Amino acid sequence: MNLNRLTVNHIRPARPRGAVLRRALGLFAASLIAGSTGAQAFPAMNMPVGVTVLSHDIYRIHMEVLWVCVAIAVAVFGVMIAALVRFRHSKGAVADTTMTHSTAAEVTWTIIPVVILVAMAIPATRTMLKIDDTSDAGLTIRVTGYQWKWQYTYLGQASGISFFSTLSQSSNFARQLDSGIDPRTVPHYLLSVDHPLVIPSGVKVRLLITSADVIHAWWVPAFGVKRSAIPGFVNELWVKVLPGHEGVYRGQCAALCGRDHGFMPIVVDVKTPADFAKWVAAQKAALKQASAVPVPATTAPNEAPVARAPVGPGAALSRRPLTAQILD
Ligand SMILES: [Cu+2]
Numbered sequence: 001m002n003l004n005r006l007t008v009n010h011i012r013p014a015r016p017r018g019a020v021l022r023r024a025l026g027l028f029a030a031s032l033i034a035g036s037t038g039a040q041a042f043p044a045m046n047m048p049v050g051v052t053v054l055s056h057d058i059y060r061i062h063m064e065v066l067w068v069c070v071a072i073a074v075a076v077f078g079v080m081i082a083a084l085v086r087f088r089h090s091k092g093a094v095a096d097t098t099m100t101h102s103t104a105a106e107v108t109w110t111i112i113p114v115v116i117l118v119a120m121a122i123p124a125t126r127t128m129l130k131i132d133d134t135s136d137a138g139l140t141i142r143v144t145g146y147q148w149k150w151q152y153t154y155l156g157q158a159s160g161i162s163f164f165s166t167l168s169q170s171s172n173f174a175r176q177l178d179s180g181i182d183p184r185t186v187p188h189y190l191l192s193v194d195h196p197l198v199i200p201s202g203v204k205v206r207l208l209i210t211s212a213d214v215i216h217a218w219w220v221p222a223f224g225v226k227r228s229a230i231p232g233f234v235n236e237l238w239v240k241v242l243p244g245h246e247g248v249y250r251g252q253c254a255a256l257c258g259r260d261h262g263f264m265p266i267v268v269d270v271k272t273p274a275d276f277a278k279w280v281a282a283q284k285a286a287l288k289q290a291s292a293v294p295v296p297a298t299t300a301p302n303e304a305p306v307a308r309a310p311v312g313p314g315a316a317l318s319r320r321p322l323t324a325q326i327l328d
Contacts, residue, residue, distance in 0.1 A: 048221065051245035051270075054238075055224025057127045065120055072116070131225070134236045137206035139199065145209075145216030145229035145253065148260035152197050154280075155208075161283045167263045168192040175263065191250045196267035200276035202243040209235045214258060220251030220266055228255060241270045 049059045087093040142153040146164075153162040167175075171190050174181035183189045199205045209218050211229040218237070219226035227237045251266040271279060 050222050050224040051241050051249065052223045052225070053240045053242065054127075054131055055222065056242070057130065058224045061123050061127055064123065068116060068120060131238075132236075134206045134238045136204060137238060138203040140206045140208065141197070141199070142208045142210070143197075143218055143229065145211040145213075145218070145257070145264075147213050147258050148253075148264040150197075150218070150264065150266060151212075152195075158280045158283075160287055161280065163195045165193045165195045165197060165267070167265060168194055172263070188250065190263065191252070191265045191267070193265055193267045196248065196269040198269045198271060198276065198279050199239065199241070200273045201241040201246050201270050202273060203276075204238055204240045207237040207239065209237055215255050216257045216264070217254035218251070218266060219254035220249050220268055222249045223251075223268075226254055243272075246270045246272055246275075 047059060047062050049056060139158065140155040141158075142151075142155060144151040144153070149164050149166040151162065151164050154160070167190070168188075170186050171183075171188075171192055173179055174183050174186045174189060207218065207227070209227045209229045210233060211231045213231060215231070216229040217226055218229055220239075223239050223241070225237055225239060227235045229235070247270055249268045249270065251268070253261060253264045253266070255261075257264075
């Protein structure tokens with residue numbers, strides 16, 4: 001057998017240089033087009049910035065770490081691709097099978113990652129300490145989770161205001177089996193409540209989170225924070241919505257807490273400090289009026305601290321004002 005002939009017959013004919021270059025340029029152009037589409041879609045794919053001091057801090061760290069990852073990827077893949085191209089077999093490269101150890105290489109690939117990790121850990125630790133620092137709060141509110149609703153009790157300057165926040169009637173009716181109501185016609189389906197939590201913007205609001213039955217979790221994505229509500233424990237959380245971001249923000253219980261876990265949304269109405277002061281005054285006036293009358297009359301949603309009864313099957317049996325329930 002003529003080995004030389006066999007070898008020659010199995011070698012693929014070399015592609016002309018021009019064809020390879022054209023193909024590489026085509027791939028590069030395609031990646032640029034994909035890149036520009038990706039850049040347009042990036043804000044939608046990326047983590048939301050949120051509206052609080054903490055959410056902005058968290059977003060900043062997220063972006064810093066992302067760019068560190070991009071730089072690492074570019075460096076590692078760049079070296080890898082360069083090595084693949086430069087030392088390819090077709091160019092006659094021969095693998096070095098003698099090198100089994102390099103102290104210099106090991107020191108380098110240990111020190112560089114350590115420096116990168118420490119550089120990322122410093123701002124991350126600073127932000128984590130800031131997240132846990134609930135001192136100097138301008139307003140404190142106790143948040144208690146129940147199966148399946150939230151109770152908000154204001155302390156300090158707004159003390160006396162306390163109400164339950166339960167799934168809105170429109171969502172509750174639509175979610176019943178065979179209700180005949182198309183959920184798509186219900187505004188903010190399963191994300192609306194009768195009495196939202198009301199807080200001022202530009203003020204550090206401390207939330208004391210606990211539970212009266214099982215473990216729940218208070219979570220509003222736009223605030224960048226989440227805390228477990230655990231019976232017998234008080235977890236702290238703080239929120240400072242940046243001025244100019246007043247509005248309604250929605251969240252959900254983030255702990256699987258039982259049958260109606262999906263039906264205890266969180267809605268926060270962020271008002272300017274002036275509007276918040278007006279709201280507090282209105283609530284206190286309503287409280288004063290309610291204390292003068294033995295049985296409080298039902299008032300408009302969002303206006304009076306009269307809680308709704310629990311939501312869910314059997315709710316009709318206990319659909320009475322909060323005051324009446326406490327007196328029972
Ligand atoms: Cu829950």
